Amino acid sequence: MMRTRAAVIWEAGKPFDVTELNLDEPASGEVRIRFAAAGMCHSDLHVRTGDSVCRLPMVAGHEGAGIVDAVGEGVTRVRIGDHVVCSFIPVCGTCRYCATGRQNLCDQGAQMQTGLLPAGGFRFHDDAGADLGGFCMLGTFSQHAVVSQWSCVPIDKDIPFDVAALVGCGVPTGWGASVNVAGVRAGDTVVIFGAGGVGMNAVQGARHAGARHIVVVDPVLFKRDSALRFGATHVFADAASAQDAVAAMTRGQLADHAICTVGVLEAEVVSRAAAIIGKGAQVTITSVGRTGDNQIQLAANGAVVGFQRRIQGHVFGMCSPVHDIPRLLRLYREGQLMLDELITRRYRLDEINQGYQDLDDGKLIRGVILHD
DSSP: OEEEEEEEEOSTTSOOEEEEEEEOOOOTTEEEEEEEEEEEOHHHHHHHHTSSOOOSSEEOOOEEEEEEEEEOTTOOSOOTTOEEEEOSSOOOSOSHHHHTTOGGGOGGGGGTTTOOOTTSSOSEEOTTOOEEEEGGGTOTTBSEEEEEGGGEEEOOTTSOHHHHHHTTTHHHHHHHIIIIIIOOOTTOEEEEEOOSHHHHHHHHHHHHHTOSEEEEEOSOHHHHHHHHHHTOSEEESSHHHHHHHHHHHTTTOOEEEEEEOOSSOOHHHHHHHHHTEEEEEEEEEOOOOOTTOOOOOOOIIIIIITTTOEEEEOSGGGOOHHHHHHHHHHHHHTTSSOOGGGEEEEEEGGGHHHHHHHHHTTOOSEEEEEOO
């Protein structure tokens, strides 16, 4: 057992608490990672505020990159010294979903909201002996964590850890929302609601796929200006202005795709997204809303059936972590994917509450915690 500093959510509605915990040695099929960097995704804020209901207390953080420094019995995917990105969706390779090419739906992800590891039990403990899970079975806001080998994706050692951490969730979720889920094609018109860390990668994915018009709707000027640098062709502060512009640029046919990547999904966003797309078009829902609320409230005849529109949800941009994380890093290395530019600011672990306040205030595209 060792000691590690970590940011813990003890109770919904309370700030992150940076404290010391006890960490067990890896069990069979598990590895211990010394995290160098962790991405500050909005999903962790959902857990802290209680919008997403999880087993608490919990070590937060689900985007992370670091070095394997211990392995348990039977580990074959990685070795001590490997540089890895942790995927927030583990990939066992043998369940029904992995076996049918849907690794983003792996059955091993069933305990994301508890942190219970596949081998059973928890590896984080407080000084009183209470068990703490790691968010998404990770807990990347800890200096060290013990995780399943199925959550590890080896990467080349020349990739910076702060960049690599982002490819564990936000980058493939946004990029895949455009490329895989929406299926954007050359010449399409795409409207993206929300230009944060996920939305900015939806912009990059749409650009990569050859979209003609990439329209971003976000009330924050900083994010709208940033979206133009990432490939947006038009930006608007509100949906009504975007609606008129999309109608004009498509001669009344409206958009082929609307992608919802706002921080907190609400019914009004889905309604606006459905209204801005044309016949046979799709609303892709990436955002999550508050537990207990209904975010999809549409008139079937007018909004869906009569125009043959589709409403599609997804996990991880329908990407395969083991295949697509290295692929996206190759695109980054070749200059086809902007990752350094996503990082607005880097924080120490002790600054995590300030970092999430900055995120909530619209000051960040993506923040990163540096452990070293």
